[in-house]
Amino acid sequence: MELPPLLLDRAAARPLAVQLAEGLRAATADGTLRAGDRLPSTRALAAALGVSRTVTAAAYEQLLAEGWVQGRRGAGTFVVDAPGRVVAAPGPPPRRAPAPALIDLSAGRPCVAALDRAAWRRAWRAAADPPADQEPDPVGVPAFRAAVVEHLLRHRGLPADPADLLATAGSTGAIAELARTLPAGSRVAAEEPGYQRAVAALRAAGLTVVPVPVDGEGLVVDALPAGLAAVYCTPAHQYPLGARLSAARRVALVERARADGFWVMEDDYDGEMRYDVAPLPLLAALGRDVVVHLGTCSKLLTPTLGAGWMVAPPGVRRAVLDQRERTGLRPPPAGQRVFAGLAAHGDLSRHVRRLRRELAARRQAAVAAVTGAGHRPIGDAAGAHVVVRLADGRAERAVREAAAARGVALDGLARHHVHRPGVAGVVLGYAGPSGPDLDRALAVVGEVLSGR
Structure with missing residues (x-):
């Protein structure tokens, strides 16, 4: 076996044999x-x-005499349980047991409870069937791209061709890749409040982020400034306020992109989850020439897969592939293969239907808790979170602190702003907790929102 480092000081007064015995004993x-x-x-x-x-x-x-080691004829010398283990000196008094973890109602967590464990295991076994790759495919696993094309057509109404689609490492990873294809210093508009990980990815690429307001109809297209290279938005279910970009604004955004020469990053992070009416057509369906459609497995299934997709105009696809070739960065194929395995026998479609039922019931419970406390949630009946507007930042902090004192972590709107927060409230994510934990957490939410 490989021994630990044994330091022998030849200048020391103690014999080398004593030093060696001490090192082995320790x-x-x-x-x-x-x-x-x-x-x-x-x-x-x-x-x-x-x-x-x-x-x-x-x-x-010496060690044999002390009982630390034992000789076996023809086999060698072996460590044994020493008769007198060294007892460590008394340390500081034991710390108090850590406080129990809070029930986390943050937005953006997936509902892994809806996953069929048998289908999950089956997909992983199928993913292990192909031989190991010598290097990842820069475009993506063919079976994954075919499965995504079928998924987009069935659940998002977007006809696409596998040749139009690139695998990604998820939405944020795709945003980072797209950002690096733009010249440093380029101006990119992003929703305010909005998804701050996207903002961070854009800034990390040396881009200038221009916050643009949102209202009850989503991104305010008329507020877009001139001189943009791109616009990042979440039109199906604005993150975090929950609005759906209106049909008129969708058309206006696509027309503006064509007129001004910028392209639009459409983050469809939870577009499959609607509980009232059919979703409006994707921006990519209205403007394939100027829209980059982004999807992810993280909210639909789990971040474990680390997979997503991009449907982009030819010029954007070439720029991303050129960058992958230069840097050697590739989306990892393992999660892609699992997604394809889920899709192969209908497990993915069954999961989407099951997830919609589960999240619709959870949303109903969350809305009941909010309305029962005298508040009215904002946002569409979609996704995996609801938003409760509050008077100001002080009220937001008070509600979050009161909930935390009772074992529930709430997300506040303040952190979703680039500039000084313009709207206050809490974001209630209802997908992550188990059913019993969600029931307990929503009871606390009702209490703190009603001031009890």
């Missing part, structure tokens, strides 16, 4: 060497340490 006492470990022969250890065999033999004899 390694046995602290668990670095364990019962049953075979020590090197005295000859091999002497050669490794650059000492005479007399030194190592004397050290082993």
Whole structure:
């Protein structure tokens, strides 16, 4: 076996054999060497340490006499459980048990409880069937791209061709890739309040983020300034306020993109989840020439897969692929293969239907808790969170602190702003907790919102 470092000081007064015995004894006492470990022969250890065999033999004899090691005829010398383990000196008094974890109602967490465990295991087994890749495909696993095309057509009404689609490492990873295709210093508009990880990815690429307000109809297209290279938005379910970009504004945004020469990043992070009416057509369906459609497995299934997709105009696809070729960065194929395995036998479509039913019921419970406390949630009947507007930042902090004191972590709107918060409130994510935890958390939400 490989021994721990054994330091011998040839200038010290203590004999080398004593130093060696002390080092081996300490390694046995602290668990670095364990019962049953075979020590090197005295000859091999002497050669490794650059000492005479007399030194190592004397050290082993001392340890044998003390009972730290045991010799077995024809097999070697082995570590045993020492008769008198060194007892550590008393340390500081034990710390108090940590407080129990809060029930987290943050937005953006997936509902993993809706996953069919049998289908999940089946998909992973299918993913392991193909031989190992020598290197990831820069475009994406063909079966994954075919599965995404079918998913987009069935659940998002977007006809696409596998040749139009690139695999990604999720929405934020795709935004980072797209950002690096733009010249440093380019101006990119983003919703305010909005998805701050997207903002961080844009800024990390050296881009200038221009916050643009949102209202009850989504992004205010008329507020877009001139000189933009791109616009990032969440039109199906604005994050975090929950509005749906109106049909008129969708048309206006596409027309503005064509007129001003910028392209639009459409983040469809939870577009499959609607509980009232059919979603409006995707921006990509209205403007394939100027819209980059982004999807992710993180909210639909789990971040474990680390997979997403991009449907983009030819020029954007070429720029992304050129960048992947230069940097060697590729979306990892394992999660893509699992997604394809889920889709192969209908498990993915069954999961989407099950998830819609589960989240619709959870949303109904969340809305009931909010309205029962005298508040009215804002946003469409979609996705996996609801928003409760509050008077100001002080009220937002008070509600969050009161909930935390009762074991519930609430997300506030303040952190979703680039500039000084213009709207206050809490975001209630209802997908992540287990059913019983969600029931307990919503009872607390009702209490703190009603001031009890």
